[in-house]
Amino acid sequence: MADRPESDRLKALEEKLEKARKRAEPEKAHMEEHYSQAQLAWRMVIELVAGLGIGFGIGFGLDAVLGTRPWLMVIFTLLGFIAGVKTMIRSAEEVQRKQMEAASEAAGDQER
Secondary structure: OOOOOHHHHHHHHHHHHHHHHHHHHHHHHHHHHHHHHHHHHHHHHHHHHHHHHHHHHHHHHHHHHHOOOOHHHHHHHHHHHHHHHHHHHHHHHHHHHHHHHHHHHHHHHHHO
16 A cells, blocks of 8 residues: 555545445434434424313313313313314324425436
8 A cells, every 4th residue: 555646545545435424324314214203203292282281271270260160171171182183183294295295306306
């Protein structure tokens, strides 16, 4: 190696680095996809729990003010659950739409 010029050594090093980067890219993409799925799952759980909590809080507060325990608390908790599920469905549709757009863009790029 000592007898080769510096530029040849640099080219060989660059080729080795490029090969190493190409091998590492699939792992990185997989990890990013894994984290995005985990973030989506947490987002949906938080939306559901928030809906339940807000419904429970409103129902409990109205029950305390109006003295109708536990009817309004039960009704508003159910309404909060329904609202949380609707929000989760909207989030899932949003993610699905983004994935469909990405897939159609990828298909369009492959045709070119």
